[in-house]
């Protein structure tokens with residue numbers, strides 16, 4: 387599998403830390419020193435599925451293709467207003483890709499979803515069942531948080547990162563893990579009531595909850611382990627890797643991982659300062675930005691690493 391082109395899209399509304407302190411008890415110094423985040427983009431008037439489709443359109447153009455060339459759309463998304471149809475089916479309609487020969491489906495592996503999705507794409511590409519997959523990670527996490535809870539609402543942003551994947555030998559190794567720990571990060575929505583429900587409070591709505599310190603520790607430990615494992619699996623050495631693109635959850639997490647590896651610091655890329663944590667979209671958005679700004683070039687070796695609710699982790703080595 388090979389990346390043929392990338393794209394990304396963010397909402398037009400930028401929200402600074404100072405803007406948040408207007409309505410929640412927080413401040414720029416706390417957010418900056420604890421997370422590295424200075425601003426983020428937040429969905430306002432945009433339609434979420436159109437944002438996802440825009441990232442996809444940009445990836446198709448970067449690949450030198452047209453929408454009709456796409457024969458599979460896979461979206462990764464944790465939450466949006468449509469439980470069904472899938473985001474991928476909505477994107478297909480917006481891009482004007484007529485059926486029935488372009489199947490669509492969504493995945494959900496929380497903030498680690500980008501590499502989980504790559505793994506699924508690789509299985510379709512490697513077996514020749516798809517030629518050009520449009521893979522989009524799109525998230526509107528700012529609609530999952532309680533905006534009166536300063537512990538969570540300051541951390542997130544919205545956005546979409548996309549790529550077109552085709553045949554090639556550039557996907558070198560991967561590692562996916564999952565450990566059942568549902569109380570560490572979760573978000574619950576109520577389903578429709580039925581006359582047969584038993585018990586009270588089964589379907590209560592609970593805005594995003596996270597045990598930040600626990601997640602922080604697990605993220606650093608798992609990343610140090612998974613990155614080493616996946617590089618070894620690829621038959622490479624740490625110093626062979628040109629770029630590390632880690633889930634953008636907290637600059638301090640990225641710095642702690644960076645410190646563990648004795649490598650030039652510029653190999654660890656970051657855009658959390660201006661984007662916040664955009665869940666599964668964070669790595670493909672960062673990748674697209676770094677490619678477009680010329681910092682990642684064809685032939686470079688990259689490591690992707692993510693973690694999130696589950697508790698799930700993922701890592702991959704890929705050549706651009």
Ligand code: COA
Nearest residue numbers: 411412413416420497536537540596598599601602635636
């Ligand atoms: N503004 C000001 N103060 C805040 C605040 C905010 N937005 N959020 C929390 N605080 C306060 C707390 O109330 C606490 O006050 P106290 O000492 O008086 O009790 C203090 O800051 C420290 O809070 P704590 O939670 O211990 O901070 P932390 O250093 O662990 O940083 C996170 C919190 C969330 C930034 C950090 O743990 C983290 O990044 N975790 C992982 C991120 C994550 O879970 N992402 C989601 C999954 S990808």
